[in-house]
Amino acid sequence: MTHPDRDAQTRLLDALTAAAVLVDVNGVLVAANMPARQLLALRTLGSVTVADVFTDSAVTTLLTEVRAGRAPASCDTHVRAAALTVIASMVDDLVLLVITDHTRQRQVDELRRDFVVNASHELKTPVTSIQTLAEALAVVIRTKPGRVPQLAARLSAEAERLSALVTDLLDLRRLEERGQTSREPVNLAAIARSVVAHEIPRADARNITVQVVAPDAMIVDGVAGDLEIIVKNLVVNAVKYNRDGGTVTVSLTRDGPQVCLTVADTGIGIPDEDLPRIFERFYRVDTARSRETGGTGLGLSIVRHAVDLHDGQVTVTSRRGDGSTFTVLLPASVEETF
Numbered sequence: 001m002t003h004p005d006r007d008a009q010t011r012l013l014d015a016l017t018a019a020a021v022l023v024d025v026n027g028v029l030v031a032a033n034m035p036a037r038q039l040l041a042l043r044t045l046g047s048v049t050v051a052d053v054f055t056d057s058a059v060t061t062l063l064t065e066v067r068a069g070r071a072p073a074s075c076d077t078h079v080r081a082a083a084l085t086v087i088a089s090m091v092d093d094l095v096l097l098v099i100t101d102h103t104r105q106r107q108v109d110e111l112r113r114d115f116v117v118n119a120s121h122e123l124k125t126p127v128t129s130i131q132t133l134a135e136a137l138a139v140v141i142r143t144k145p146g147r148v149p150q151l152a153a154r155l156s157a158e159a160e161r162l163s164a165l166v167t168d169l170l171d172l173r174r175l176e177e178r179g180q181t182s183r184e185p186v187n188l189a190a191i192a193r194s195v196v197a198h199e200i201p202r203a204d205a206r207n208i209t210v211q212v213v214a215p216d217a218m219i220v221d222g223v224a225g226d227l228e229i230i231v232k233n234l235v236v237n238a239v240k241y242n243r244d245g246g247t248v249t250v251s252l253t254r255d256g257p258q259v260c261l262t263v264a265d266t267g268i269g270i271p272d273e274d275l276p277r278i279f280e281r282f283y284r285v286d287t288a289r290s291r292e293t294g295g296t297g298l299g300l301s302i303v304r305h306a307v308d309l310h311d312g313q314v315t316v317t318s319r320r321g322d323g324s325t326f327t328v329l330l331p332a333s334v335e336e337t338f
Contacts, residue, residue, distance in 0.1 A: 009091060019099040022091065023050055027063060030094065039101055040079055050097075054079060054086075062088050063095055126162035130155060168298040171229060172281070175305040183310075185333045186227055188259060189218040192250050195231045199239055207245045210235070214252035219333040220259050226306045227330075233299040234263040234326050242267035246323075258312075259332045264325040270318040278316065279304040303328075 010031045013020050019036035021029050027050045032042055040053050050059050058077040066073050072089040083106050087098045133155040140147045189212075196210050203210045220227070231250070238248040246266040253260045270278060277283045282297040303326075307314045310330050318324035 009094065013096075016098070019101070021097045021099070023063060023095045023097060025067075025093065027051060027060065029053070036099060039082070039084075039099060059086055059088075059097070062086060066090060066095055123162070123165060126158045126165065129158040130162065133158060165298075168302060172298055172302050172305065175226070175302065175309060183221040183223060185219045186222050186224045187217050188220050188227055188231075188261065188330070189214040189216060189252050191224070191228050192231050192252060192261070195228065195235050196250060198232075199235050203239050203248070206239075206242070208239055208242050208248060209246075210239065210248040210250070212250045212252075214250070218252045218254070218259055220310070220330045221333045222310045222330065226309060230303050230306045230328060231261070231263075233303050234261075234328075237299055238263050238265035238267065238324075238326075241265070242323075254332065255329065257332055258329045261328040261330065262325055264323065266323040269320040269322050270316070270324055271320050275316060275318065279314075 009022060013022060013031050013033045016033055017035065019039045020033050021036050021040075022031040024030050029042070029045050029048050029050070032040070032045060036042065042048065042053070050063060054060070054077050056077055058075045062073055062075045066088045067090070070090050072087060074085060074087040077084050077086055081103065082101055083103045085100045085102060087100075089096050089098075133151055137148065137151045137155065140151055192214060193212050196212050200210055235248065235250060242248060242265045248266075249262075249264045251260075251262045251264070253262075274283075279300045281301045283301075304314055307328055307330070312328060312330040314326065314328045316324060316326050
């Protein structure tokens with residue numbers, strides 16, 4: 001026969017929105033609400049003990065302390081990959097465990113720390129170069145004025161690299177923090193042609209052919225500036241990591257209710273082991289080549305965030321030495337016409 005007080009305690013447990021369990025004097029879980037069952041993967045209780053669920057000794061020790069002092073206490077623990085905080089308090093002859101999952105918050109905190117460290121490191125490189133070149137320029141002006149144009153060009157290149165990094169950092173932060181915003185019909189074909197026209201001088205310097213295959217209009221509902229960022233970063237990368245004399249093809253087609261943007265190149269390609277990570281912030285497939293070409297390691301992360309904000313998808317297919325093709329699917333505008 002079920003104890004009436006135990007029924008009341010179970011009903012109280014079920015009323016809590018936080019994950020919570022009741023533990024008896026033997027450490028057996030006598031009740032668990034639905035959030036706790038989901039968090040701790042509890043199918044049935046039976047004779048499941050605290051030691052069965054929490055493999056480290058922190059919660060077992062916590063139970064002993066709370067029963068001895070009868071005052072609430074807490075500890076940090078983990079179940080599988082989840083980082084948890086457990087608060088224990090006495091309820092009659094049972095111990096109530098209220099469990100909070102901090103996994104997501106800790107992951108966010110780690111990402112922020114990593115971002116600050118990586119950003120500081122990336123900013124330090126061009127800043128140090130600019131300082132060194134400025135000092136060298138001051139000496140050369142007096143001793144070897146003929147070298148001034150060379151150092152000035154290098155100084156300008158490092159300043160441009162620093163500017164590009166700051167711009168990418170600001171774009172990424174804006175996209176991450178802004179969330180959804182109002183959209184309007186935008187001609188993605190016009191944006192693609194504008195971006196390609198701007199990139200042609202850089203491509204011509206390496207005899208790379210850049211072409212757009214698209215109708216006059218391809219309308220999507222979105223933010224024009226964000227859509228331009230998507231196309232620009234993909235096209236710039238396709239040129240930057242292409243081989244001399246290669247080609248870049250930017251295509252726009254209609255795929256049912258979606259607009260399909262593809263940027264294909266004949267460049268160096270991406271190894272299979274790197275493909276899952278290329279949309280991570282500051283991740284570079286070839287660090288030496290990226291530093292040589294001035295890459296920030298943020299371009300594809302920016303693309304992913306901008307695409308996500310447009311309820312789209314971005315994928316890549318690539319083979320080392322055979323080029324890469326990036327495909328972006330975006331919802332077509334209801335006003336889309338050909």
